[in-house]
Structure formats: C-alpha cells, structure tokens
Amino acid sequence: xxxxxxxxxxxxxxxxxxxxxxxxxxxxxxxxxxxxxxxxxxxxxxxxxxxxxxxxxxxxxxxxxxxxxxxxxxxxxxxxxxxxxxxxxxxxxxxxxxxxxxxxxxxxxxxxxxxxxxxxxxxxxxxxxxxxxxxxxxxxxxxxxxxxxxxxxxxxxxxxxxxxxxxxxxxxxxxxxxxx
Numbered sequence: 392x393x394x395x396x397x398x399x400x401x402x403x404x405x406x407x408x409x410x411x412x413x414x415x416x417x418x419x420x421x422x423x424x425x426x427x428x429x430x431x432x433x434x435x436x437x438x439x440x441x442x443x444x445x446x447x448x449x450x451x452x453x454x455x456x457x458x459x460x461x462x463x464x465x466x467x468x469x470x471x472x473x474x475x476x477x478x479x480x481x482x483x484x485x486x487x488x489x490x491x492x493x494x495x496x497x498x499x500x501x502x503x504x505x506x507x508x509x510x511x512x513x514x515x516x517x518x519x520x521x522x523x524x525x526x527x528x529x530x531x532x533x534x535x536x537x538x539x540x541x542x543x544x545x546x547x548x549x550x551x552x553x554x555x556x557x558x559x560x561x562x563x564x565x566x567x568x569x570x571x
C-alpha cells in the first residue's frame with residue numbers, strides 16, 4: 392500500500408507546484424514539473440522507502456548509502472541547483488555551481504513552498520521553506536548568486552507571504568506583464 396500513498400504524495404505535490412507555477416506564468420514548467428518521479432527508477436524507490444512526512448530519498452540514503460531516485464531526479468529536473476553543476480575549465484577537476492536561469496529559480500521556489508506544505512501539512516508556516524533551506528548542508532555547489540536570490544525570495548515568503556512573493560517573482564524576476 393506504500394505505493395498508493397507515495398503516488399498520492401507525488402500527485403498532491405505536483406498539483407501545488409502547478410498552481411504556484413501558473414500564478415507566476417510558468418505554465419509549461421507547472422505541467423511538466425517532476426515528471427521523472429513517475430519513472431520506474433524514482434517511483435519504485437519512492438514506494439519502497441515511503442515515509443509520508445519527508446522525502447523517501449532520506450530513507451533510501453540511510454539504507455544503502457545513497458539515493459538512486461535522487462541521482463536520477465536531480466539530473467533531469469532543471470529546478471534543482473544540483474542540475475546546474477559542472478567542472479571548472481581550469482579547476483583541476485573541481486566542480487562548482489553554475490548560475491541558474493531565473494525561470495528555474497522561480498520553479499524551485501514553487502517547489503519549496505509545495506514540498507513544505509506537503510510534508511508539514513497543518514503545521515506549515517511561511518517560514519518553513521526558509522527553515523528547510525537554512526538547515527540544508529548540501530548547498531556548497533550552489534552558485535553564490537543563485538543562493539543569494541533563493542534566500543532573498545524565501546525570506547520574502549516568510550516576511551511578506553506567498554501571494555506577494557509570487558507577484559514579485561512574476562513581475563520583477565520573470566518580467567511578466569499583466570494582460571490588459
């Protein structure tokens with residue numbers, strides 16, 4: 392039955408991301424967000440390690456030492472900063488973050504809100520996406536400009552709310568004008 396609850400979680404998360412992406416004018420990204428979660432690689436691992444209160448990737452990582460689902464996922468979804476890493480041309484094999492395009496930063500913000508709402512349920516507050524971001528230790532490969540923008544937007548959500556932040560993202564970050 393874990394597969395059913397995992398599917399329910401994916402679908403609920405996807406509906407929220409789609410709603411937020413549509414509000415900021417990213418219709419295509421809202422529709423196709425996280426479609427790789429339905430692939431055999433990600434869905435089977437997600438079903439096996441389903442927790443309900445956080446990503447099954449944590450449980451898979453604890454069990455086998457890494458997450459096959461996450462490695463598959465991050466390489467196919469441009470709203471994850473891990474997608475935007477590359478070797479430095481003169482860095483002796485060192486990897487670093489590449490600055491993310493604003494449209495994918497915007498989708499990342501929608502994803503963070505939706506994930507926080509999905510996993511926190513009735514305990515969700517507008518501070519939750521920022522709190523998750525701040526406790527994450529895996530940002531060392533995020534480009535500095537991207538990290539600063541993401542933090543600024545998550546602080547804005549905490550202080551001014553989702554609606555005002557989404558309006559700002561649509562108008563200022565993405566430059567989308569309201570239709571007359």
